[in-house]
Amino acid sequence: MRRQQSGFVLIQVMLVFAILIVVAAKLQYEQRIQIDRTAQSLFLGQAQTYAESAEAIAKVGLIIDLRNSQTDHLYELWNTADGLFPVDQGMIQLELNDLQGRFNLNWLTLESGYRDSAQQGLMRLLTILGSKPEIADELLQWFDRDSGIDYFYADERPSYAPAYTSMADLSELLLLKSVDYAEYQKIAPYLSALPADSKLNINTAPAEIIQSIAVYIDESTAQQVVASRGETGFTSLSDFLSGEVFKENQDSSVLLAQLSVTSNWFELYTSVTLQDRTLTQRSMLHRGSSGMTLTLRDRSVKEANPIPGDPIKGPAASADLDDTNESNS
Structure with missing residues (x-):
């Protein structure tokens, strides 16, 4: 009987220890999660402050440029300046790009006043890029309420209807049936979605x-x-x-x-890296007579989008830099 009782007690002790181990492991896991959440919260707060500071720097730079120059071109300081700023335990990277050096899709709206010539221009551009010229036709219908394509997208999942208005962001181009993601990646660097009068x-x-x-x-x-x-x-x-x-x-x-020989619409790409965490942000800035205005802020973007052929930041410039590095090594 004593052996049975001692065996029963041993089982109880083992169960208690097992429960304590599970509870301790759970507490440790929850503590680690809480620490990670706190660290992420602190990082986001600090990184967002840095990103907003980057916007302020870009705004001041563009205002100074407006006062000192009658034109805008790729060899100005806003495009050539080194955008790397070391900070405590990290780095901030800024890249400012001109959006008015690209084909504005909203030129195809009725408000632009020259949508027919814009459609022809877009078709030529798509052909030059090895893309599908019919994208221009579908886009023209997307903007036109009288085009009769209300149910053209009813079979999509989820279904949707054409906006019949200007695009607020270039990513809306993906709503067209003729544009898949691969096509979008090919043509997006040459396009913008700005006000029709730009x-x-x-x-x-x-x-x-x-x-x-x-x-x-x-x-x-x-x-x-x-x-x-x-x-x-x-x-x-x-x-x-x-x-x-x-x-x-x-x-x-x-x-x-x-x-035009001037620009008022710019895109700022900001990357804030602190220790092993990185926050990226895209900001659309408008430079007007009353100053600078932030019109869009997007933190889903992962990399900058320089104008193709940019002698300072474009692929050709990067290739030249690589060749120089190889020759020096």
Whole structure:
């Protein structure tokens, strides 16, 4: 009987120890989760403060640029400055890009006043990029309430209807049936979604965009135009239109209404790294007569989106830098 009782007591003791081990493990796990949550909360608070400070730096820089320069081009300080700022236990990276050097999809809306020419220009650009020209046709219908495509997207899951209004963000392009993610990745660096009255800055536009301006501009001519900008850009539209290719074609008045040598819309990419955590943010900034305005803030973006062909930050510039590093090693 005593052996049975002692065995029973031993089992009880073992059960108590097992329960204590489980409870201790759970408490330790919950404590670790709470510590991680606290650390993440502290990181987010500090990183968001740094990101908002980066926006303030960009705003001040763009205002100073406006006061000191009559044009905007890729060799100005806002595009060439080193955007790395060391901070305690980390680094802040800033990259400012011009959005008016890209094709604005909202030019295809009725409000723009030249949607037909914009549609033709977008079709040319899509062809140049090896994409599908029919995207331009679907986009034109997406903006037009009289297009009769109300039920075109009813079979999507979930179903939706066309917006019939300007795009607020370029990612809305993915709602078109003709645009999958791979297609979007290919053409997005050349596109923007700005107010319909914004103009194209020919000082920051890549050769592909220049080529899409008019049917008579071929690849070679577009490359010559980009090269002729030099490191100071065109000082005026008349300077740009003085080229032989434009003298031979009488549509300068049409181009004057759509082009510019200045920019008011910029995209700021900010990356804040503190120890092993990173916060990224995309901010859309508008520079107007009354100052700088933040119009969008997106923390889902993971990398910057420089204008293709940017001699400072584009792929070609990176390749040149790699070649230089290899030759020096």
